[in-house]
Amino acid sequence: MPNECSNHFVLTCFDAAELNDLVQGELSGANITVVQQCAKGIKFNQVTDSVPDYAWLHRLVTNYPNCWIKNEWIEEGGMAGVWVGSVNGIRSLTWEDLSLEAHYDIFQPQIPQH
Numbered sequence: 001m002p003n004e005c006s007n008h009f010v011l012t013c014f015d016a017a018e019l020n021d022l023v024q025g026e027l028s029g030a031n032i033t034v035v036q037q038c039a040k041g042i043k044f045n046q047v048t049d050s051v052p053d054y055a056w057l058h059r060l061v062t063n064y065p066n067c068w069i070k071n072e073w074i075e076e077g078g079m080a081g082v083w084v085g086s087v088n089g090i091r092s093l094t095w096e097d098l099s100l101e102a103h104y105d106i107f108q109p110q111i112p113q114h
Helices: 016-027 054-063 100-106
Strands: 004-013 032-038 041-049 067-075 079-086 089-096
Touching (some): 004 016, 016 032, 016 067, 054 067, 054 079
Antiparallel strands (some): 004 067, 032 041, 067 079
């Protein structure tokens, strides 16, 4: 079973009709959790296998040219990255990070001692 990849998106679009088409056509029914939505953008989360769905991201940039997309992601084993795309180009960076298990272990809430 592949590692789970947690994706956190910020998507902006100054064309309201295009944003609405993207939300209705690409985000409805998908494994998407909307965090915040407004007239010019949407923040949402998605879980994928191993890595982000780069083919889907490239398709979004191609099909919705007035949109700008940023995806910050981390997978269970500790690989992480950021992907930013628009019609002006695509940039990405990956690195080794804490595994999700290590992150939860290190940063678990402390119980106050009396």
